[in-house]
Structures are given as C-alpha cells and as structure tokens.
Amino acid sequence: MKKNILLYLSVTAIITICCSKHEVIPDPVVVETKGLKEVSPFPFGASLNISLLKSRVLYQNVIRKEFNSVTAENAMKIGSIHPSENTYYWDDADYLVTFAKSLNIRVHGHTLIWHNSLPSWVTGFQGDAAAWEDLFKTHIQTVVTHFKGSVTSWDVVNEAFNDDGTLRSTIWSQHLGNDYVARAFQYAHLADPDALLFYNEYGHEYSSAKRTAVNNMVADFKARGIPVHGLGLQMHTNQNQTDANLIEAISTAAQTGLKIHISELDISLNQANNQSLVLTDALSALQAAKYKVIVKTFAALPAAQRYGITTWNVGDADSWIRSTYNRPDWPLPFDDNYNRKPAYQGILDGLN
Ligand code: XIL
Numbered sequence: 001m002k003k004n005i006l007l008y009l010s011v012t013a014i015i016t017i018c019c020s021k022h023e024v025i026p027d028p029v030v031v032e033t034k035g036l037k038e039v040s041p042f043p044f045g046a047s048l049n050i051s052l053l054k055s056r057v058l059y060q061n062v063i064r065k066e067f068n069s070v071t072a073e074n075a076m077k078i079g080s081i082h083p084s085e086n087t088y089y090w091d092d093a094d095y096l097v098t099f100a101k102s103l104n105i106r107v108h109g110h111t112l113i114w115h116n117s118l119p120s121w122v123t124g125f126q127g128d129a130a131a132w133e134d135l136f137k138t139h140i141q142t143v144v145t146h147f148k149g150s151v152t153s154w155d156v157v158n159e160a161f162n163d164d165g166t167l168r169s170t171i172w173s174q175h176l177g178n179d180y181v182a183r184a185f186q187y188a189h190l191a192d193p194d195a196l197l198f199y200n201e202y203g204h205e206y207s208s209a210k211r212t213a214v215n216n217m218v219a220d221f222k223a224r225g226i227p228v229h230g231l232g233l234q235m236h237t238n239q240n241q242t243d244a245n246l247i248e249a250i251s252t253a254a255q256t257g258l259k260i261h262i263s264e265l266d267i268s269l270n271q272a273n274n275q276s277l278v279l280t281d282a283l284s285a286l287q288a289a290k291y292k293v294i295v296k297t298f299a300a301l302p303a304a305q306r307y308g309i310t311t312w313n314v315g316d317a318d319s320w321i322r323s324t325y326n327r328p329d330w331p332l333p334f335d336d337n338y339n340r341k342p343a344y345q346g347i348l349d350g351l352n
Helices: 002-019 028-033 050-055 057-066 091-103 129-146 171-176 180-191 208-224 243-254 281-299 320-325 342-351
Strands: 044-048 069-072 106-113 153-158 196-201 230-233 236-238 259-268 306-311
Touching: 044 050, 044 057, 044 106, 050 057, 050 091, 069 091, 069 306, 091 106, 106 129, 106 180, 106 259, 106 306, 129 171, 129 180, 153 180, 171 180, 180 196, 180 208, 196 208, 196 259, 208 243, 230 243, 236 281, 243 259, 243 281, 259 281, 281 306, 281 342
Parallel strands: 044 069, 044 306, 069 106, 106 153, 153 196, 196 230, 230 259, 236 259, 259 306
Antiparallel strands: none
16 A cells, blocks of 8 residues: 555656646557547548458457448448349358447448449349349348348448539449439338438549539439438548548538538559559658548538548558559558558547
C-alpha cells in the first residue's frame, strides 16, 4: 500500500515537473489505444477480403481495433454468392457476418445488382422478359432474405449511370428495361422492409452530369414511392482531385436528404501508372490532406445523414488498385504492414 502511494506521488511529481510549462498533460497511452470507431461520431468501416480475414491475424486485429462497419469486398456479389442458377454459395459472406456479430459491428451489403462480376449462367441466360424478371427478382430476394436481420443495409444497384448522366446500357437494362433500378429497390424492400437501401455510384467528384442524374433519379423515386434510403459515393479518388470537387460531390448528394455513405474510399497516388514511382513524404502529405477534406466535409453533414465512411479494404497491400491497374500505389490509411500512415492522421484531423 505504502509502496503504491509512493509510486503515485513520484509519478505525479514527474508529470508535474515535466508538464509544468504545458496546460494539457499528454496521455500517449489513451491516444494509442483508440481506434477510428471510438474517435468518429459516425460509423467508420472497411471492405474486407474474406480469405485474408480467415488467414491473417494482423488483418483481423486491425479490423477489431479500428472499425465498426464492414462490407464484403467481393463475397456478396452475384458472381461469388450465386455461382450457378440453382446454387448459392453463402460460406464466405456468412463468415463475414459471424465475424461482425462477434464484434457487434454493422454489416453493409454490397451489391445486389451490378453489370460486373456476372457469372456465366447470367451472361449466357436465355429467356424471355418474364424469365429475366424472375431471375432478377429471385436473386435479389434470395440474397436479401438470407441476410435479413444480419445485414443492415444494401447497395441495391451499383453504377447504373454513365459519366454523361445517361443510363448505362447493361445486361439488366437490355433485358429488363430502363426502370429496372426502381424495381430492384422494390424487390429488396419486400424481402426485408427493415433494410436500408442505397444506390451506389462512382464519379460524383468529377461528373456533375452524373450527380444530377443520381439526384433526379432519387427525386423520381420519392415521387413514385420507390423505397430508397441512401446514396453510396464510392470515392475512388486521387491526390490531384480538387477540394472543391470533393466537397461538391458530398454536398450535392446530401441535398437529397438521404443518408450518405462514402462507401469505397481510397486515394490513389499513381493515376499516371508510373511503374517506378516511390512513395515520398510529399505524396503522403498530399494524400493525408485529401483524406482530411473528405472526412471533414462528411463530418459536417447533419448527424442523421451520416451513414458512415468505408475504405476499400484496409492496408495498401490489400487494395484492388495495385492488382487491377498493375502499378505501385498506396491508396489506403494503413501501409502494407498495417501501420497507420499520414493518411490516417488526415482522417483524425478531419474528425477534429
Ligand atoms: C472490386 C474489388 O475490389 C476487386 O477485388 C474485384 O476484382 C473487382 O471489384 N467499384 C465497386 C467495387 O463497386 O465492387 C469494386 O470492387 C471496385 C469498384
């Protein structure tokens, strides 16, 4: 007991001496142990790769520590979850849901309808309009029903517009007609009336035509009573994007009054595809500044509209950018070893 009191007195004395010139006593332990989920007033998440989740303890640990929302990077896409007409493959997505439940964190579903990641049974499907409608409805409702009560929200349709604001011609629009987007929302809502339904899209930060098209669609849905609750802004952006464009993207989407999800955030540093690029402090600082602008703008939205921010995977080595574009790049807030980068500090600065 005496020993403890002595220890306490000497620690207090040291702190008083060391910090007498400062008003605030720094507490490095507390700062270090907090994750984004504790610092952020809205959910902060990442998309996850299920095989990494199953196999890498380091990956699991950083997720446990930092995030309170998760999205499957690929495991809920039709090509993964519905590999043949009469077969659904739930294992990987269920693994994610079980992991999230063990942490009591949110699962956002991505994505019910998209023109990519299509299995060959869909691309080769032969049938009349009614058969296509049945395929479409059955897929949406089987997946939503399977995850009812576990998945809080869905990207119902992903990337339906071209950058010029016209509707993208896809296998879905061709077989189902242009109003397929609205029907996808209706079918999803019937399967789980409690799920929050999002329209997810990229390019809001560089295409005002696309922003307008999305907002017009939302207005039309509202007028027709089509259930839509949120907009996902993918935000696969880069360090050269202007602050004005990033701010415009977020504020225009928020004008709909819907919930806003920055749903796939990453900030590429090598849009030029320079094969010999190396990461410099200057590039890291530019990236941190862009993360800050995005987070700060999002944080300023009304609380009810802040559905959250999700980065597209966790560490730079996990990012789809390197493998998709075959170039060195460092788009995420954690480095290849899951250390926090300056980009992470940019997020913290945006939250303050
Ligand atoms: C990407 C994944 O990250 C890759 O692993 C996969 O090979 C292709 O899809 N917009 C989206 C995401 O909505 O689903 C995409 O994810 C990235 C672009």
